[in-house]
Amino acid sequence: MDWYPLYNSLRIAAISTVAVFFLGLFFAYYIARLPRLLKGALDVLLTLPLVLPPTVVGWLLLLLLGPRHPLGAWAMNVFGIRLVMTWWSAVFATIAVSFPLMYRTARGAFESFDSTLADAGRTLGLSNSYIFWRIRMPYCRQGILAGMVLAFARALGEYGATSMVAGYTPGKTATISTTVYQLWRTNDDAGALRWVLVNIAISAVFLLSINLLESRERRTRRGGAPA
Amino acid sequence: MSLIVDIQKQLGDFSLQAAFQAETELLALLGASGCGKSVTLKCIAGILKPDAGHIELDGRVLFDSAARVCLPPQQRNVGYLFQQYALFPNMTVRQNVAVAVRDRSRRDAETEELLRRFRLSDTADKRPRQLSGGQQQRAALARILASRPAAILLDEPFSALDSYLKYQLELELLDTLEHFTGPVLWVTHDRGEAWRNCRRVCVLDGGRSEPVVSMEELFRAPGTESAARLSGCKNYVTIRPDGDRITVPDWNLSLSCGRPVPPDAVRAGICSHHVRMAAGGEINQIPCTVARVIDDVFGKIVLLRPVGAGPDAPLLRMELSKELWNARPDTRSLTVTVAPEHILLLK
Numbered sequence: 001m002d003w004y005p006l007y008n009s010l011r012i013a014a015i016s017t018v019a020v021f022f023l024g025l026f027f028a029y030y031i032a033r034l035p036r037l038l039k040g041a042l043d044v045l046l047t048l049p050l051v052l053p054p055t056v057v058g059w060l061l062l063l064l065l066g067p068r069h070p071l072g073a074w075a076m077n078v079f080g081i082r083l084v085m086t087w088w089s090a091v092f093a094t095i096a097v098s099f100p101l102m103y104r105t106a107r108g109a110f111e112s113f114d115s116t117l118a119d120a121g122r123t124l125g126l127s128n129s130y131i132f133w134r135i136r137m138p139y140c141r142q143g144i145l146a147g148m149v150l151a152f153a154r155a156l157g158e159y160g161a162t163s164m165v166a167g168y169t170p171g172k173t174a175t176i177s178t179t180v181y182q183l184w185r186t187n188d189d190a191g192a193l194r195w196v197l198v199n200i201a202i203s204a205v206f207l208l209s210i211n212l213l214e215s216r217e218r219r220t221r222r223g224g225a226p227a
Numbered sequence: 228m229s230l231i232v233d234i235q236k237q238l239g240d241f242s243l244q245a246a247f248q249a250e251t252e253l254l255a256l257l258g259a260s261g262c263g264k265s266v267t268l269k270c271i272a273g274i275l276k277p278d279a280g281h282i283e284l285d286g287r288v289l290f291d292s293a294a295r296v297c298l299p300p301q302q303r304n305v306g307y308l309f310q311q312y313a314l315f316p317n318m319t320v321r322q323n324v325a326v327a328v329r330d331r332s333r334r335d336a337e338t339e340e341l342l343r344r345f346r347l348s349d350t351a352d353k354r355p356r357q358l359s360g361g362q363q364q365r366a367a368l369a370r371i372l373a374s375r376p377a378a379i380l381l382d383e384p385f386s387a388l389d390s391y392l393k394y395q396l397e398l399e400l401l402d403t404l405e406h407f408t409g410p411v412l413w414v415t416h417d418r419g420e421a422w423r424n425c426r427r428v429c430v431l432d433g434g435r436s437e438p439v440v441s442m443e444e445l446f447r448a449p450g451t452e453s454a455a456r457l458s459g460c461k462n463y464v465t466i467r468p469d470g471d472r473i474t475v476p477d478w479n480l481s482l483s484c485g486r487p488v489p490p491d492a493v494r495a496g497i498c499s500h501h502v503r504m505a506a507g508g509e510i511n512q513i514p515c516t517v518a519r520v521i522d523d524v525f526g527k528i529v530l531l532r533p534v535g536a537g538p539d540a541p542l543l544r545m546e547l548s549k550e551l552w553n554a555r556p557d558t559r560s561l562t563v564t565v566a567p568e569h570i571l572l573l574k
Contacts, residue, residue, distance in 0.1 A: 119274045119312035121298035124327040124374045134326075138317035 004171050005179040006198060008087055012162075012175065013025050013155035016094035016118050020151045023095070024102030025144070029132070054160025057096050065092060077163035084165050098151040106152065109143025110136070111209050121123035147214045153206040157199070230378050230410040234270050234280030234290070243267065243277075245436040247429040249410035254439065255421035255429065256414045257457050258398045258431035264414040264564070267431070268380045271412070272307045273300035284377055284410075306376030310383050310500075312367035314355035320366045321351040327373035337373060345369040345403075360388050361396055368403055378410045385420065418459050422446075430454045452573045455496040460571060461544050462497040478543075479535030485567030496571035499528070502545035502563050509564035516560050518542050520552070527552040531561060 065083040121131040159177035166173040183192040233246040243263040269275040282290040432453035449455035466473040468488040515531035
C-alpha cells in the first residue's frame, strides 16, 4: 500500500494548523477591540468559510490564485511558481476552511479571560507581549488547544476546496480524502475501505482528545475559578 | 511627594468629575457603590483614559489632555491593589512577586526578601487559589511593592473578606503602608474603615468629588447629605432656616441650632446616637410616641414619631443601650432631646 496520501494529508494539516494558530490568535485578539459595527462585519466575513460549501471556497480561491488571476499571475511573473495544483496549494484551501474554527474558539477563550489580570500586569510594568504569552495564553490554554485540534481535524478531512485547488495527482497532490474518491470512482472498493478505516481511526483519536480537553477545561473552571 | 488629580470622564450615562490632591499620606476616597471610585483609580493607573484633565505624580505628568500626554500604565509607576487581588493564576506566589521586580539583576534577592517580609516564604511555591484570602492579599501587596511604585491605589481592599479576617488584615495593611513613602489612595464605602486608617478624606458623590477635608471635619460638618450619609448619619428632614433656628415642617416643630443657620441649608441631619432621652430643662425637647423598637446586637433601635408629625413624616431613629431602654417604665412615649451643635445643616 502506498502511504503517500497519509503523509501528504498529515503535513498539509500540520502546516495549515500552525498558520491558522497564529492567524486565529491574531484576529481573535484584535477584532475584540474594534468598534462594534466593524467587529460584526469582520466576524461574519471570517466565519463565512465555515458555513460555505467547500467548493465555493475552492472556486473563490481559484479566482485569487489561478494562473490567469491577480495573485497567481503575479507569483508566476515574479517567482516563476504556480500557486495551484501543487501539494502545498492544498494548504491554502485547508487554511481557509479551518481558520474559522480556530478563530471562534480562540475568541471564546479570550472573552472568558479576566481582563483585570492584564490590567494588573500592565500596572506592574509587564510588557503587553509578556502579558499576552505568559498570562493570557496560559489562562486560555485549554480553549486554544481545543481550537487547534478542531482546526487540524478539519484540515485533515478537507476535500472540496482541496480537490479544486490542488487536484488529484497520485504521489504528488493526493490526500486521503481525494484518494478515497478516486478509488471509489475506479471501483476499487477494497482500496477505498482501507483508507476509510485509516481516516476513521485518525478522526476518532482527534475527537477523543477534544473531549478530554473540554472535560479538563470544565473541571478547572469548576474546581478553582482563578480569583 | 504628591499626586494631583483633576479629571473628567464620560461612561455612558455616568459622568465623572474628580479633583483632589494627595500628599505622602493615606487619603480616603469615600463613596457609595457606583459613585465612580474605581473609575477614578483606573484613570490614575492608566487602565482607563479620561476624556479631559490632568494627572501628575511627583511632578511627572501621567496624563494631560491639553498637552496630549497619556503614559501607558507600565510607565506610570502606580501600584494598584485590585478588589480580587488579580494574582496570576498560572504562576506560583514566588513567580507572581518575581515578575514585578523591574531590576532583573536583583530579582531573586528582592523576591525572597519580600516573601519573608510578608510571611509568604512557606507558601511561595503554591498557586494563588491554594492560599487563604489573607495570604492572597499579602501576596498581592508584596507584588505591588516589588514593582517599587511611587503611589499605591487600594480598591476596596477588604471587600472580598469576611468581617473577622477584615479586622486582622486592616491592622496588617496599615503596618505595611507605614513603611511606604508616597501617596496612598484608599477607596472604600465604609466610613469606619476610612476613619481608622486615613486622616483626610475626599467624598465622591454621583461621580463628583467634594473638597478634601479632614476625617473629623467630615463627621462634624459633612456639608452635604451624601457626605452625611457616608459618615453614618441616619436621620434626615427637610427644613426652613429661621435665624438661629430651623423649622421642621414634617414634624411641625422648631429646633435651636445655637448658631446662625445659612440661608441655603435645606436639610438637617441628626445622628442616631445624638438623640438622647430628655431629663428636663434641655433646649430642644421633642415629645414623641414610640413607633417601633428593634432589638439590635448590642442595643435597641427605637423609631420615634414626634407628636406633631404627619403620618408620612420620617421617623426619628435613636440608638441606646438595652439596660437604659429596659429600665424605662413607659415604653409607648418618650421625650428626647438633640443638642443644638449636633444638628447637621446640609445643602
